Amino acid sequence: MAIREDVLVVGGGIAGATAALAAAETGAQVRLISHKKSTLRQASGLIDLLGAVVEDDPASEPSGPVADPFEAVDRLPGAHPYNVVGVEGIREGLRIFDGAVGDAYAGAHTDRNALVLTHGGTVKPTARYPESVAPGLASVEEKTLLVGFAGLTDFDATAAAAHLDATGVPFDVDGATVSFPVEFRDDALTTRLAKALDTDESNARERLAEAVDDHLDGHERVGFPAMLGDDERREVRAELEDRLGAAVFEIPTGPPSLLGLRLEDLLFDALDEAGVRIASGNPAVGYETDGGRIESVLVDRRGSEVPYSADEFVLATGGLVGKGIDSDRESVTEPIFGCHVPHPEDRYDWSYPEAFGAHAFARFGVVPDDDLRPTDASGEAEFANLRAAGGVLGGADTAREKSAAGVSLATGAYAGRRAGENATGETAVEEATR
């Protein structure tokens, strides 16, 4: 049976989820297809809007940290995706995000960036952060103890505390390493440790509090790597706070990132609630077109190509990491629709000699017109009914400027709303005032 929707979103990361939610708000019937899990399981779970301004000039250093992303937007290079959607588009993305995650996230009370402690002992400007991270903000001047676990090499609490101290944070900070109260293999994943706290295996919560108590010594708050429970995370943190008599917070970690996984769950719950149909596990590999419009996206299901038809399409397949942009020794491509991805001909110009420099590849991606439609080499929209969102868009060095999730939210919200409006013939405003 042919599958047909108003809007088809390709990609299940922050950009695809936001686009699908925005399209559903217009009353459109929406389907989201994704090949694999998104980069969220590696990501910190933080929503960075803009932490630094990065010029086009590869030799220039990022200027930051940015205190108010909304004030800094007009200092971004012209090709930046934020310049297509504008400040209103950024606010729309945040509105959809805040609605989707509810009180699981903090930061919506202000336009200004919060400064979150990282597992490397630095401070990072971000716009939205999980509520379990909130008591650990650098702006809170409380004597702080960071606690790591023996065998968990990802987080060295003593080194992180020393590093934070050296950066001049306005509070005393110390580090301690304790043994996790339940024995695991050295290579056990944080998700396994979180489950042990969830189920209070072998009295894990009380024994953890006892181990930390020996180091408490007047510290007013205690930070752990983000693994304080999963389903029962609020209960776990509340019990530890109660037993320690101190505020307890989580510090975002590397992969597998529980905060990223939790965010993925929150977004997919919101998609379910919005009535978005979801199909995952198979890659989109091509498309069918009728002149300038896409008729359907072809999905490879065990060797046969199944068409998914729709009136409007959103490409949200991520950048070089998510596989939305592909490269070989010769060229850089967008593999599903073959959209134009400008790049220097000489491969040696794709990167900059310094490891943390302004690499050209960081900005590789499709080039949108003023309606977020990918354009061809002459600047014309590749297809009338295809918009792009998130990491697949070029023009921003989101890692250096700390804006990846923000760009995904803002462009996802814009692309999804426009796709929904075009498919249903209604504007979201009309829909909302009915």
Ligand SMILES: Cc1cc2nc3c(=O)[nH]c(=O)nc-3n(C[C@H](O)[C@H](O)[C@H](O)COP(=O)(O)OP(=O)(O)OC[C@H]3O[C@@H](n4cnc5c(N)ncnc54)[C@H](O)[C@@H]3O)c2cc1C
């Ligand atoms: C290690 C790491 C840490 C990060 N930390 C932060 C951070 O601290 N703050 C922040 O703001 N952002 C962070 N990010 C960035 C953020 O997680 C996203 O990568 C970014 O917002 C881009 O999201 P996206 O939705 O465009 O793409 P992705 O998250 O890459 O998702 C792409 C989706 O498209 C699907 N897809 C790709 N090709 C196909 C195909 N052919 N057919 C069907 N589906 C396909 C993928 O399976 C996936 O579901 C981090 C990313 C990484 C990798």
